[in-house]
Amino acid sequence: AQKITQTQPGMFVQEKEAVTLDCTYDTSDPSYGLFWYKQPSSGEMIFLIYQGSYDQQNATEGRYSLNFQKARKSANLVISASQLGDSAMYFCAMRERNQAGTALIFGKGTTLSVSS
Amino acid sequence: EPEVTQTPSHQVTQMGQEVILRCVPISNHLYFYWYRQILGQKVEFLVSFYNNEISEKSEIFDDQFSVERPDGSNFTLKIRSTKLEDSAMYFCASSEDYLAYEQYFGPGTRLTVT
Numbered sequence: 687a688q689k690i691t692q693t694q695p696g697m698f699v700q701e702k703e704a705v706t707l708d709c710t711y712d713t714s715d716p717s718y719g720l721f722w723y724k725q726p727s728s729g730e731m732i733f734l735i736y737q738g739s740y741d742q743q744n745a746t747e748g749r750y751s752l753n754f755q756k757a758r759k760s761a762n763l764v765i766s767a768s769q770l771g772d773s774a775m776y777f778c779a780m781r782e783r784n785q786a787g788t789a790l791i792f793g794k795g796t797t798l799s800v801s802s
Numbered sequence: 803e804p805e806v807t808q809t810p811s812h813q814v815t816q817m818g819q820e821v822i823l824r825c826v827p828i829s830n831h832l833y834f835y836w837y838r839q840i841l842g843q844k845v846e847f848l849v850s851f852y853n854n855e856i857s858e859k860s861e862i863f864d865d866q867f868s869v870e871r872p873d874g875s876n877f878t879l880k881i882r883s884t885k886l887e888d889s890a891m892y893f894c895a896s897s898e899d900y901l902a903y904e905q906y907f908g909p910g911t912r913l914t915v916t
Contacts, residue, residue, distance in 0.1 A: 719903050731907035786833045786900045787857040789847035
C-alpha cells in the first residue's frame with residue numbers, strides 16, 4: 687500500500703488565486719511528521735512546511751499552510767495568492783517515528799502550473 | 803545561508819563502472835542522507851548516516867552501494883558497478899540534530915549510465 691498518495695498529477699491555477707494540493711498518508715505509527723517540498727524545473731528540492739502528528743494547530747509558513755486532518759489522514763497544502771514562480775512539482779512526504787535519521791517517504795508529486 | 807553542495811552536477815559513466823558522488827553537508831549537521839529520483843518519478847530514500855554508521859537503509863541500497871564520510875566535511879555515495887537503471891538524480895541531504903525535522907537537500911547530481 688502507498689504510504690503517501692497524491693492523487694492530482696497536475697493542477698492549474700491563475701495568479702492570485704488560492705490552490706489546494708491533496709495528500710493522504712497511511713501509517714500506524716502515532717508519531718510522524720508530514721512535509722511538503724517544492725521542486726522547480728531546475729531540480730532542487732525546497733522545503734516548504736512541516737506538521738508534526740502531535741501538533742495541535744495547522745502549520746503555516748507565509749503563503750503556505752498545511753490543512754492537517756488527522757482522522758482522515760490528510761495533509762493538504764494550501765498556497766494562497768499564487769504567483770508565477772509557484773509553478774513547480776510539489777511533493778508530500780512523511781517521516782515515521784518522527785526522529786532524526788529516519789527516511790522521508792515521498793508521494794509521486796503534483797505539478798502545479800500558475801498562469802497569468 | 804549555509805547550504806548542502808554536491809559534485810559533480812552531472813556524471814556520465816559506462817555500465818559496469820564505479821562512480822562516487824560527493825556531498826558536503828551543512829557544517830554543524832549530524833545526520834546525512836542520500837535519495838534518488840529516477841526521471842519523472844518520485845524521490846526515493848536510499849540511506850541515512852549518523853555517527854559514522856548507517857542508521858537506516860532502503861531495499862534499493864544493496865551491496866552495490868556504499869556510503870562514507872572520509873573526512874570531517876565530505877559525505878560520499880559509491881556505486882560499485884553501475885547499471886542502466888541507476889540513471890537518476892541523486893540528492894544528498896542533511897539535518898542538524900535529533901530534534902530537527904527539516905532535511906536540507908543539495909542541488910543533486912544527475913547520473914547517466916550508458
